[in-house]
Amino acid sequence: MASASLDAAWIALGLSLKVALWATALDLVLGVAAGFALARLRFPGRELVDSILLLPMVLPPTVLGYYLLVVVGRRGWIGSWLEDTLGIRLVFTWQGAVLAAAIVAFPFVCKSARAAFENVDVQLEQAARVLGLGAAAVFFRITLPLAWRGILAGVLLAFARAFGEFGATLMVAGSIPGRTQTLSIAVYEAVQAGRDDLANLLVLLTSTACIAVLLLAGRLAPARIPGRS
């Protein structure tokens, strides 16, 4: 009994980490790209795009979950296309949980990436260009290294948010033990079933994991900010 609970808890933890890591990786690529575009490109409706991209931070997760269910569900316009052409189903799969977590956590990366890129001294980029670097080289050797610290802070927040995602995930991915039942959903279900022993174990595990993530974050991104004069 106790060891079965423990096994279930470890499986849920592993799944939570897997989902959060994938979601963060997706957000890293998409969020940095979107943040860079918002910081550097001038186009009409830029602030509107910015607001729409930040929407997941403000909307209740249930609203996002409903949107996702309607769009990527088997009868949704993206969902039916995915199933018919690629045979991919997102609802009730861990990939669906990744999608939900990635959308919910996206604004954290996008917003901090935009702020970080806006803080990069454009003169340094111009100097690099004058010295003969191409656009890609300027981005990867000058801009990104200078903005990295701010982006990393956003990425860690995004990971934390994805790790704790509950509402949208439950609506899109359901609660299938071992497949889509992440820690936060396992806690909910244990409480619903009156299994306080399992719930206690799960919340202790979650709290410990979160403290570990925070400690790791402190290691990766020391508080000292490199002197910018």
Next chain:
Amino acid sequence: MPTRPDRRSLSFHFAARFVAALLVTASGLAAAADLTVSAAASLTNAFQEIGTAFEAANPGQKVQFNFAASGPLLQQIAKGAPVDVFASADQETMNQAEQQKLVVVATRTNFVRNSLVVIVPADRAPPKALADLVAPSVRQVAVGVPASVPVGRYTKAVLEKAGLWAQIEAKMIGAQSVRQVLDYVARGEVDAGFVYASDAALMPGKVRIAFTVSTEQPVLYPIAVVAASGNAATAERFVAYVASPPAQTVLARYGFGKP
């Protein structure tokens, strides 16, 4: 320099109104003479109508409902939620409530009957028997989580008796209440699901009843007054009302049977 005092009095004004708003809310909570009924999710539509009728028959009396699967409702009552009446979708949950001395045993009555059915999305060919659900063409089956959702408990018992539980469990999508099973099937996200006949009747255009499953234990709904109710007299009146002809007519209209 009148601006500063003005601004200060303005913020004081807002603070006072904020505190007043809080006090009003708090007094609203304290004077909760309203009747709170925690009822199984499958009763949602019928009980909302019965609540309105009960309010009309008892002027000044307000009824508020808390609908969810019976398991979590029991947990809430056990943890001290201010509930006056509890109606569950199975005997098992009410038995647990009785064992934990959460309900007044003398007030417990069975007020309605239901049946377990297998439903499929309306555009799919319905299976004919439980064994058909094992076929690979049925990829996912929605079942209420047996640990906390009565319809899941009935489903598990039936499938275990038929020797099919292991096969169905492998493709089971656990739902948090019978209404979630209904929603999954209506959206076509799963190929089949187990709900009560009264739930299936709510969405005739979206789901189709494949067949009725006979359960070993009849699906009988018990109702009882919660022991910790501060409103026991009204609670008893509500329990009696649910068994009365007007309420039974409403329940029958939603597809429930007599107990």
